[in-house]
Every structure is written in structure tokens, then in C-alpha cells.
Amino acid sequence: MARDRDDDACPGALQVHQAADGALARVRLPGGMIDAGQLAALAIAAQRFGSPAMELTSRGNIQIRAVSDPPALADAIAAAGLLPSASHERVRNIVASPLSGRHGGEGDVRPLVLGLDEAIQGDPRLARLPGRFMFALDDGRGDVSGLGADVGVHLLTPDHAALLVAGVDTGVRVPAADVITTLTAVAARFVDVRGKSWRAKELDDADVLLTGLPRTAEPGRTWPPVMAPPVGWIAQRDGRVALGAAVPLGVLEARAAAFLAAVDAPLVITPWRSVVVCDVDEDVADAALRVLAPQGLVFDATSPWLSVSACTGSPGCDHSAADVRRDAADAALQPADTHRHFVGCERACGAPPVGEVLVATGDGYVPRHP
Structure with a gap:
């Protein structure tokens, strides 16, 4: 794809986009993970500095629109622990299987999310990635491998993964212990060769990203896109419950966000613009359903x-x-x-x-x- 510039205007918490309704800020949530206190802080910040109608994105991030005071909003985001790196804040784009480690999958990719995020922030070269470049960590169930991330892994066993570029299996196999170094190395090569490309699929020859990585399997496999978010009562392997809540049109009102935060449990924003409330006991889950459903959150997988x-x-x-x-x-x-x-x-x-x-x-x- 021909472009007339090599940078992009993808918004972040510090670099906002000027939309018709005012400044737009995007808060990166690697793996979609956010704790209750952080979501509560974003809800308060949205009400104070922008629109209370927060938006969930297809990368598991949160946007705040109509921002009246971008520096004050950025300060609030940083105070919530959601802005760990000013230089890398727009490139912390990591999607991951939302239920990983709790329900299904070949293994738990949550530690890989945290390690990859730390490695991205620690590599000065990766600050030059376009804001649209995306990493994906699929725990083997195939839910995020179909999203076409620029570089990612798909667990084949708990200890080995297929390396994907632009959503396609490259034939390279990676030990789980080497996933983070492999992904950051491929991303760094993209920085070196991308020219004016923003995504791996835009390269004339994406194989250049695989230099030094031997193929040991047949390349070319792809995974079908998943459209349905995890919704409803989900039994975790530890005996607790996760509640999957669809958010109509991805618009999460600050009031509903405050109720979600009040459950006081870990949360995951999914790439399907939904929310998963994790690690709750059955009695808490039952009470939460009764409170959250009237806030417009949808727990019925058959809902239109x-x-x-x-x-x-x-x-x-x-x-x-x-x-x-x-x-x-x-x-x-x-x-x-x-x-x-x-x-x-x-x-x-x-x-x-x-x-x-x-x-x-x-x-x-x-x-x-x-």
C-alpha cells in the first residue's frame, strides 16, 4: 500500500486525535487486562474530562471522547498506572485470548502478555513502531489468531508455539521460553524494513521479517475470525466463575463501568468490545449479574x-x-x-x-x- 508518510496519527493517551466532538484519547491495555481500581479511575476521568460514554475497541483498549483537557486526562491515566511509558505508550498493542489460564486453551499466555509488554517498553527501537502494529498471543483456542495481527504466536502445546506474521503461520516453531525475544526481534526487523508501511501485510515480502528463523513446519495455515465474545456464566478451572458481558455497540457508560469496578475483580476488555469479570465466587457472580444486567450489559449469548x-x-x-x-x-x-x-x-x-x-x-x- 502506497502512503505519503511513514508515521501515523493513531491516538494514545498523550497524542490525542482531534475528532468532530473534540479530542479523542486511547488507553492501551495489553491483553485487555485492567483491574477494578483502574477501571473506576477511567470512569471518573471520563466523566470529569470527557464523555462518560467510553468506547471499547477491537484491540481490547478503551477510548475517551470529547476530551476537554488532554493533559489532565493523561495525568489521571498515569495516576491509575495505565501509562507506564511515555515513549512507548502507542505501541503497546497486544491482544491475547481473554480466558487464558482460566478456561480452555493449551496454556496460560497471561505471563507472556506481561513479559512482552515489559520487553516492548524496554527496547528503544520499538518506540518507532507505527501505532497500528499489533502483537497477538493465542493460547491455542484460536480466538485471536484470526485477527490478523502483525506478529503473534499460537500455542500448539503448553511449551511450543507457531509464529504468525499477518495472521498466517510462518512455519517457524518457537519454544514458549523464547516467545518474547522472538516477537520483539521480528518487530524490530519490521521497524528497519517497513519504509512507509504501517502493517506487516503491507510489506512486499514479509519473509524478510523471518531472517535467521528456520522453518520446521509447513507454512500458510490461517485461523477463521471469531466474531462472538465470551458471554454469560463461564466456569473457571479453579472452581470460580468468569462473567462475560457484551457491551452494545462497544459503548461502556461510565456508570456501568463503575458498577463493573464495584465487583472488585480482575477484568479483561476483549477484542470483541466486551468485558469479562474474572475470578469471582458463585454467590458473588450471581449478585453481580443481578446488578450489572440493568446497566445495559448483555449476558445472553443469543442477544441480537x-x-x-x-x-x-x-x-x-x-x-x-x-x-x-x-x-x-x-x-x-x-x-x-x-x-x-x-x-x-x-x-x-x-x-x-x-x-x-x-x-x-x-x-x-x-x-x-x-
Whole structure:
């Protein structure tokens, strides 16, 4: 893909994006992991410095819109422990299997998330990664390997993983102990060769990223995209419970976030714009369900809210030809056989890899063709 510049304007907590409704800040959450106190702090900051309607992203991050005082918001994010590196804050893009170590999977990738995040921050070269470059750690269940991350691993056993580039198995096999050094080395090579490319798939020859890494298996395998978030009552292997909550259109109101934080349990923001409340006893889980469902969170895996999504649309985006969230909400009342993503313009922000993408024209919607 030809570009006229090698940097990108991907927002962060310090580098905000000026949208139609004001400044937009994005808080990176490696692996989507956030604790109750941090979510409560973000809810307060959103109410004080921006819109209380926080947005969950397809990379498991949180956005705050209409920010009136970006430096004050950044200070609040840092005070919550969510801004550990000013130089690397936009490149800490790590998605991981949300239920890893708790339910299913070949192994637990949570330690790899923490180690990879630390390694990224400790490598000055990686501060030059584009803000759109993404790492993925799939625990073997295949939920995030289909997201097309720039570089990632897919556990084949608890001790070995397949190395993926642009969501494709390279044929390189990596011991679990070498995952972090391998991923950071591939990312550093991308920095050296990328030119004006922002993503690995944009390189003319992505094999250059594998220099010195021998192939020991057949390359080319891919994983189908997962569309459905983990929703409902999920039994953990330790006898406790995780609660998966879909968030309609990915808009998490600060009030609902405060109720989630009040459960006082670890939380995971998933790449499907949902939340998992982890490690709760059954009685706590039962009480939490009764409190959280009235806040608009969805615990029913058959809910029509899981079959629609949307970009920001009007009035938040000046490129949009319609209030696509309103139209998507109306569409949720008329379930279809496929997932529908409503967008306000041809850029189709946040479009999932499968399903129907409907583009606003100012006079209705038309399907976007690949």
C-alpha cells in the first residue's frame, strides 16, 4: 500500500486525535487486562474530562471522547498506572485470548502478555513502531489468531508455539521460553524494513521479517475470525466463575463501568468490545449479574446485540454521513442471518473481517464490496 508518510496519527493517551466532538484519547491495555481500581479511575476521568460514554475497541483498549483537557486526562491515566511509558505508550498493542489460564486453551499466555509488554517498553527501537502494529498471543483456542495481527504466536502445546506474521503461520516453531525475544526481534526487523508501511501485510515480502528463523513446519495455515465474545456464566478451572458481558455497540457508560469496578475483580476488555469479570465466587457472580444486567450489559449469548456493530458515526466523526450507532441499534431489533457492521463512510473503521459492512450514503446504506 502506497502512503505519503511513514508515521501515523493513531491516538494514545498523550497524542490525542482531534475528532468532530473534540479530542479523542486511547488507553492501551495489553491483553485487555485492567483491574477494578483502574477501571473506576477511567470512569471518573471520563466523566470529569470527557464523555462518560467510553468506547471499547477491537484491540481490547478503551477510548475517551470529547476530551476537554488532554493533559489532565493523561495525568489521571498515569495516576491509575495505565501509562507506564511515555515513549512507548502507542505501541503497546497486544491482544491475547481473554480466558487464558482460566478456561480452555493449551496454556496460560497471561505471563507472556506481561513479559512482552515489559520487553516492548524496554527496547528503544520499538518506540518507532507505527501505532497500528499489533502483537497477538493465542493460547491455542484460536480466538485471536484470526485477527490478523502483525506478529503473534499460537500455542500448539503448553511449551511450543507457531509464529504468525499477518495472521498466517510462518512455519517457524518457537519454544514458549523464547516467545518474547522472538516477537520483539521480528518487530524490530519490521521497524528497519517497513519504509512507509504501517502493517506487516503491507510489506512486499514479509519473509524478510523471518531472517535467521528456520522453518520446521509447513507454512500458510490461517485461523477463521471469531466474531462472538465470551458471554454469560463461564466456569473457571479453579472452581470460580468468569462473567462475560457484551457491551452494545462497544459503548461502556461510565456508570456501568463503575458498577463493573464495584465487583472488585480482575477484568479483561476483549477484542470483541466486551468485558469479562474474572475470578469471582458463585454467590458473588450471581449478585453481580443481578446488578450489572440493568446497566445495559448483555449476558445472553443469543442477544441480537451480538450481531450488530458500528463505527462512531455522526456526530462524533465529521466523515460520517449518518448516525450509524442509532441505525445499528434499530437494526438490532430486526435480527439477520449475518453480522452487520454500520459505517459512516468508505473508510469502514472497525469493520470486522467477516459479515456484512453497510456504508452510509446520506440516503440509506449500501453494502461495501471487498
